[in-house]
Amino acid sequence: NAGVTQTPKFQVLKTGQSMTLQCAQDMNHNSMYWYRQDPGMGLRLIYYSASEGTTDKGEVPNGYNVSRLNKREFSLRLESAAPSQTSVYFCAIQRDRDYGYTFGSGTRLTVV
Amino acid sequence: QKEVEQNSGPLSVPEGAIASLNCTYSDRGSQSFFWYRQYSGKSPELIMFIYSNGDKEDGRFTAQLNKASQYVSLLIRDSQPSDSATYLCAVNPDRGSTLGRLYFGRGTQLTVWP
Numbered sequence: 001n002a003g004v005t006q007t008p009k010f011q012v013l014k015t016g017q018s019m020t021l022q023c024a025q026d027m028n029h030n031s032m033y034w035y036r037q038d039p040g041m042g043l044r045l046i047y048y049s050a051s052e053g054t055t056d057k058g059e060v061p062n063g064y065n066v067s068r069l070n071k072r073e074f075s076l077r078l079e080s081a082a083p084s085q086t087s088v089y090f091c092a093i094q095r096d097r098d099y100g101y102t103f104g105s106g107t108r109l110t111v112v
Numbered sequence: 113q114k115e116v117e118q119n120s121g122p123l124s125v126p127e128g129a130i131a132s133l134n135c136t137y138s139d140r141g142s143q144s145f146f147w148y149r150q151y152s153g154k155s156p157e158l159i160m161f162i163y164s165n166g167d168k169e170d171g172r173f174t175a176q177l178n179k180a181s182q183y184v185s186l187l188i189r190d191s192q193p194s195d196s197a198t199y200l201c202a203v204n205p206d207r208g209s210t211l212g213r214l215y216f217g218r219g220t221q222l223t224v225w226p
Binding site: 033045048050058096101103 | 143206215
């Protein structure tokens with residue numbers, strides 16, 4: 001997944017704990033996205049950023065916040081983790097609207 | 113609501129056969145359509161995109177789009193065991209802007225047996 005780096009790759013949290021998932025790109029793309037993937041549910045958009053300094057809610061934003069720190073980095077924060085947030089989280093970048101995404105390698109999060 | 117529907121499968125075909133994967137979408141104004149392949153435990157990777165009605169071929173892969181029927185498909189010719197994966201259909205309904213949010217189907221699991 002050259003170009004998109006996600007950290008950490010795995011994480012176990014206790015209910016109520018907080019954490020930040022990091023995403024960084026080196027492809028100089030404007031658009032960045034956070035998705036979650038659950039068995040049988042497909043990929044669902046959490047938040048996105050069309051450009052540096054802007055962020056917007058996607059389909060399932062509740063329980064999450066994001067920061068587009070600069071053009072390279074887009075972080076996803078769970079303030080008070082819940083078991084329902086157990087999922088695989090993918091960051092994706094996009095050159096422009098007519099191009100597909102390049103995905104990061106994902107973060108597998110378990111909340112117990 | 114922007115829905116993208118795929119047959120969940122699993123779809124099982126013998127090596128050398130044609131695998132046919134189907135997808136329908138609800139937003140009639142959708143502009144661009146993508147097929148991703150996802151191996152178990154890995155991230156999705158783009159294999160095809162199509163914008164215009166008709167067929168688009170790339171090697172063993174052919175994407176077909178029919179906007180009037182709101183239908184997009186992926187054909188894999190001469191299927192190989194290495195094609196065994198989950199295939200995700202994605203649709204971009206955004207128009208009139210530079211934004212390109214993708215809405216994904218739940219995926220079709222394909223198994224190609226030797």
